[in-house]
Amino acid sequence: MQSRVIGVIESCFREKFGTPRQGALVPEAPARLRIRPEFMPEHALQGLEEFSHVWLLFEFHLNTNKVFRPKIHPPRLQGKTVGLFASRSPHRPTPIGLTLARLERIQGDTLYLSGVDLVNSTPILDVKPYISSCDRPVRARTGWVRRCRAPRMRVRFAPKALEDISLLVPARGRARLKRLISKSLSHDPRNPRDRAQLRPEKELAFFILHYDAYFRVSGGQAIISRVTKADEASRRRPPLQTGFWLGA
Amino acid sequence: MQSRVIGVIESCFREKFGTPRQGALVPEAPARLRIRPEFMPEHALQGLEEFSHVWLLFEFHLNTNKVFRPKIHPPRLQGKTVGLFASRSPHRPTPIGLTLARLERIQGDTLYLSGVDLVNSTPILDVKPYISSCDRPVRARTGWVRRCRAPRMRVRFAPKALEDISLLVPARGRARLKRLISKSLSHDPRNPRDRAQLRPEKELAFFILHYDAYFRVSGGQAIISRVTKADEASRRRPPLQTGFWLGA
Numbered sequence: 248m249q250s251r252v253i254g255v256i257e258s259c260f261r262e263k264f265g266t267p268r269q270g271a272l273v274p275e276a277p278a279r280l281r282i283r284p285e286f287m288p289e290h291a292l293q294g295l296e297e298f299s300h301v302w303l304l305f306e307f308h309l310n311t312n313k314v315f316r317p318k319i320h321p322p323r324l325q326g327k328t329v330g331l332f333a334s335r336s337p338h339r340p341t342p343i344g345l346t347l348a349r350l351e352r353i354q355g356d357t358l359y360l361s362g363v364d365l366v367n368s369t370p371i372l373d374v375k376p377y378i379s380s381c382d383r384p385v386r387a388r389t390g391w392v393r394r395c396r397a398p399r400m401r402v403r404f405a406p407k408a409l410e411d412i413s414l415l416v417p418a419r420g421r422a423r424l425k426r427l428i429s430k431s432l433s434h435d436p437r438n439p440r441d442r443a444q445l446r447p448e449k450e451l452a453f454f455i456l457h458y459d460a461y462f463r464v465s466g467g468q469a470i471i472s473r474v475t476k477a478d479e480a481s482r483r484r485p486p487l488q489t490g491f492w493l494g495a
Numbered sequence: 496m497q498s499r500v501i502g503v504i505e506s507c508f509r510e511k512f513g514t515p516r517q518g519a520l521v522p523e524a525p526a527r528l529r530i531r532p533e534f535m536p537e538h539a540l541q542g543l544e545e546f547s548h549v550w551l552l553f554e555f556h557l558n559t560n561k562v563f564r565p566k567i568h569p570p571r572l573q574g575k576t577v578g579l580f581a582s583r584s585p586h587r588p589t590p591i592g593l594t595l596a597r598l599e600r601i602q603g604d605t606l607y608l609s610g611v612d613l614v615n616s617t618p619i620l621d622v623k624p625y626i627s628s629c630d631r632p633v634r635a636r637t638g639w640v641r642r643c644r645a646p647r648m649r650v651r652f653a654p655k656a657l658e659d660i661s662l663l664v665p666a667r668g669r670a671r672l673k674r675l676i677s678k679s680l681s682h683d684p685r686n687p688r689d690r691a692q693l694r695p696e697k698e699l700a701f702f703i704l705h706y707d708a709y710f711r712v713s714g715g716q717a718i719i720s721r722v723t724k725a726d727e728a729s730r731r732r733p734p735l736q737t738g739f740w741l742g743a
Contacts, residue, residue, distance in 0.1 A: 248554050248618075250496050251588040269629040282580070286588055290565035294581035297638025304552075304591060306496050317538035330541035332530070332622045335629075340499040340534055341620040343552060345593065347630060372496075372589040374580045378640050381517040381583075382595060383631060390545025392626050 252370040254282050256305070259427060259492055260366050261477070261484050263309055265436045265453025265460075268322065270346050270364040273430045275423070277492045278348065278363035280371055281356055288356035296353045300377035303363070305344050306370045307337035315340065321391075323398065325439055329391055347377060368485035401468045402429040408460075411474040415458065420493050428460045432469050454482065456492060500618040502530045504553070507675060507740055508614050509725070509732050511557055513684045513701025513708075516570065518594050518612040521678045523671070525740045526596065526611035528619055529604055536604035544601045548625035551611070553592045554618045555585035563588065569639075571646065573687055577639055595625060616733035649716045650677040656708075659722040663706065668741050676708045680717050702730065704740055 257279040260266040267273045280303075282288035295301070318328040319336040337344060348360040358374070404412075404425065416424050436453055437445070445451075450472060452461045459477045462469045479486070505527040508514040515521045528551075530536035543549070566576040567584040585592060596608040606622070652660075652673065664672050684701055685693070693699075698720060700709045707725045710717045727734070 248498050248590065248620075250498065250591075253588050269626075271629050286563065287565035291579045292581065293566065293576075293578035294639055295578055297636070298581070299634065299636035300632045302593060304589070304593070315534065317535035318541065328541075330543055331539045333540065333542035333546065333624055335623055335626065339621055340501050341552070342496065343498075343591070343621060345550060345552070345623060347632060349632070370496075373587055373591060375583055375593060376581055376638065376640070377632060377635055378517075378583070379635050379637050380640070381519050383635075384548045384595060384597070384625060386547065387625055387627050387631075388545070388547035389627050390624065391542055392624070392628070 250306070250372050252283075252306070252372060253286050253374065254280050254371050256280050256303075256363065256365050256367065256369045256371055257487060257491055258363055258365050258367040258369070259456050260431075261454040261456070261482075261487065263366055265431055265455060266366045267364045267431060267434055270348055270362040272364070272434045273427070274349070274362040275426055275430065276361060276363055278360040278365065279491055280358040280360060280374070282358070284356070292353055292356070292358075295350070295374070295376060298350060298376040300347055301350050301358070301360070302373075302375040302377060303346050303348055303365070303371055304373040304375070305346070305365060306372060307339070307342040307344050308370055309366065310337055310342050312338050320439065322438055324391065333390060343372065367487050398435045400433050400435050400464065402432045402471065403468065404429075404471045405473070407473050408471040415474065415476055417493070423492070424456065424458070428455060428471060428474075431455065432460070432462060432471070435464075435469075437464070454484070456487065457489065498554070498620050500531070500554075500620060501534050501622065502528050502619050504528050504551075504611065504613050504615065504617045504619055505735060505739055506611055506613050506615040506617070507704050508679075509702035509704070509730075509735065511614055513679055513703060514614045515612045515679060515682055518596055518610040520612070520682050521675070522597070522610040523674060523678065524609060524611055526608040526613065527739055528606040528608060528622070530606070532604070540601055540604070540606075543598070543622070543624060546598060546624040549596055549598050549606070549608070550621075550623040550625060551594050551596055551613070551619055552621040552623070553594070553613060554620060555587070555590040555592050556618055557614065558585055558590050560586050568687065570686055572639065581638060591620065615735050646683045648681050648683050648712065650680045650719065651716065652677075652719045653721070655721050656719040663722065663724055665741070671740070672704065672706070676703060676719060676722075679703065680708070680710060680719070683712075685712070702732070704735065705737065
């Protein structure tokens with residue numbers, strides 16, 4: 248079967264670390280998808296604007312594992328395992344992910360989305376409308392995911408971090424950036440090994456939009472210590488257009 | 496990106512004609528999926544039994560179109576068109592379908608499913624658990640699909656058809672087969688061209704389990720005129736194990 252990329256996502260999340268594990272965790276996370284001209288978006292998107300949500304089928308393009316492992320360690324199971332097919336792990340026989348996004352609007356060939364848990368430049372294979380009558384089961388029972396709530400941290404900005412944001416970000420984007428950092432961090436991006444092995448006062452950072460947000464975790468609380476402009480050139484991550492998240 | 500088939504579906508629907516356009520339309524439609532041994536189902540399925548529903552990602556393997564068409568004619572729009580990405584049409588840049596199925600039980604390497612809108616022997620690329628917290632939007636708005644309800648027909652069995660079923664089907668399967676035929680037919684398997692061009696008294700048939708169900712449509716009503724044992728050898732369709740739908 249041939250797969251074709253219809254476009255790559257532009258997302259505020261620039262690296263795997265810090266990207267939420269579900270789109271619903273950070274509903275305000277902005278993203279944008281431009282459909283490639285060969286798929287004739289001027290026709291192929293017609294009627295989609297009437298839907299509030301879309302499914303994105305995407306390639307887990309950052310997988311490095313080459314060996315098939317039938318069991319996985321989901322972060323929220325804290326060391327216990329479940330079968331791969333009982334999980335939404337990226338490491339699957341066919342490395343295709345499924346995520347629901349809110350469709351804010353369509354402009355020309357571009358979908359403006361929110362609540363997207365994808366890292367910037369993820370290749371998108373398909374967009375399908377969310378249709379309640381086929382996609383919403385009447386009575387659904389969710390297994391281990393329900394019992395094991397995702398970890399949740401309180402997040403606080405140190406005065407230095409707030410000052411950094413004031414200096415770096417245009418006024419109209421500050422509140423939004425703070426919410427975005429705070430929501431993303433509240434779900435604890437660290438994996439179980441990080442949590443077990445790192446000293447609590449160890450400073451970590453995640454790359455969001457054009458910034459590095461530094462934080463320390465202690466007890467159930469994360470403190471954002473500082474925010475810097477990321478040195479994007481040296482990070483060799485796919486670029487992100489400036490201002491896309493401000494609607495520019 | 497490499498796609499790998501984890502198993503092929505066994506389904507009561509033997510041909511595209513008569514296969515429901517959504518799984519929810521015929522919730523009792525039985526199906527079975529055996530995971531191939533190389534994916535170590537004894538480990539990879541662990542924990543999945545706690546979920547009531549699963550997503551199936553599958554290949555639209557019966558597509559014959561080679562050309563990309565950005566607009567499609569959904570059956571329920573009666574001739575009008577919508578953009579491909581505003582539809583769940585099989586004819587997509589990456590021919591992968593998404594359907595929700597009810598997981599009845601797991602036995603060894605086999606998933607017993609219901610409400611499956613897939614034709615027998617469809618290649619399955621992935622099974623993912625349905626997780627309400629990421630797959631169910633809070634307020635969803637559905638576009639054209641909502642306005643244009645799927646056609647619905649009354650279905651009646653002629654005495655001859657009931658007699659045929661009594662002769663062909665073991666007692667414990669008769670009521671189930673009748674429900675299955677009746678539900679499948681109530682959603683009108685005919686495409687808009689059939690509906691416009693065929694004489695109303697024209698006898699049509701669809702292939703379900705091991706049977707051909709013949710019917711005529713007149714007004715908003717379908718009458719099942721007769722049911723015969725299908726000549727499976729000459730149909731050259733992928734085989735279906737006898738009795739699978741009776742739980743045998």
